[in-house]
Amino acid sequence: MALLEQLNKRYATKKFDASKKIASADLTTLLEAIRLSASSYGLQAYKVLVVENEAIRKQLRAASWDQSQITDASQLLVFAVETNFDEKGVDKFVENTANTRNIEVSALSGYADMMKGSLKRPAEEVQAWLTKQLYIALGFGLVAAAELNIDSCPMEGFDANQYDEILGLKEKGLHAGVILAVGYRSSEDGYQHLSKVRRGHEDFFIAV
Numbered sequence: 001m002a003l004l005e006q007l008n009k010r011y012a013t014k015k016f017d018a019s020k021k022i023a024s025a026d027l028t029t030l031l032e033a034i035r036l037s038a039s040s041y042g043l044q045a046y047k048v049l050v051v052e053n054e055a056i057r058k059q060l061r062a063a064s065w066d067q068s069q070i071t072d073a074s075q076l077l078v079f080a081v082e083t084n085f086d087e088k089g090v091d092k093f094v095e096n097t098a099n100t101r102n103i104e105v106s107a108l109s110g111y112a113d114m115m116k117g118s119l120k121r122p123a124e125e126v127q128a129w130l131t132k133q134l135y136i137a138l139g140f141g142l143v144a145a146a147e148l149n150i151d152s153c154p155m156e157g158f159d160a161n162q163y164d165e166i167l168g169l170k171e172k173g174l175h176a177g178v179i180l181a182v183g184y185r186s187s188e189d190g191y192q193h194l195s196k197v198r199r200g201h202e203d204f205f206i207a208v
């Protein structure tokens with residue numbers, strides 16, 4: 001299967017070729033795949049920053065244990081969760097759904113109440129739930145990049161508070177959660193030659 005071939009070819013790229021940029025059409029496709037990600041109720045309570053600015057990326061690299069992917073990838077995608085997502089956010093989503101599907105907002109009132117109910121939990125629980133959604137989008141990005149022959153590195157090795165500061169996320173009601181460096185591997189990246197290590201089928205799947 002072509003998809004499995006691509007997934008075997010992809011790897012968490014450690015060294016990008018800084019001279020290679022993703023063609024605009026491919027970047028558009030990649031971002032669109034991320035936008036199409038599934039999310040709990042479809043709320044998408046997060047934003048994705050597409051960072052290209054060199055000076056900013058230099059600062060971000062310093063806040064990422066000096067990992068070279070931050071500056072050498074073609075783009076750095078920062079998945080940032082909304083920190084003030086509340087009932088108004090649900091109303092906005094319901095409005096968008098009603099407009100998109102050409103139905104009355106009132107037809108969705110039960111659904112809206114259910115979603116609002118999910119927000120009536122301790123704030124930390126809500127934030128953890130919303131943050132999980134970032135990783136689904138990250139997964140969509142990883143698979144889409146592989147399909148497009150774009151190399152990538154998913155990363156948690158960064159200081160989220162420093163990212164918030166550098167990117168002005170707090171003022172935007174956002175908090176950095178996870179990042180994805182995308183571009184093209186350097187021929188010098190030894191990791192591309194390593195065999196993929198995964199649990200065996202028997203140690204992974206449980207037939208019930």
Ligand SMILES: Cc1cc2nc3c(=O)[nH]c(=O)nc-3n(C[C@H](O)[C@H](O)[C@H](O)COP(=O)(O)O)c2cc1C
Nearest residue numbers: 010011012013014067153154155156157158178196
């Ligand atoms: C959420 C997440 C965070 C990661 N953080 C980093 C990171 O900060 N730096 C890095 O070089 N790799 C990072 N990785 C890459 C993993 O180490 C890598 O995906 C794993 O070893 C499996 O290897 P493969 O992706 O090359 O198949 C991260 C992966 C995930 C999914």
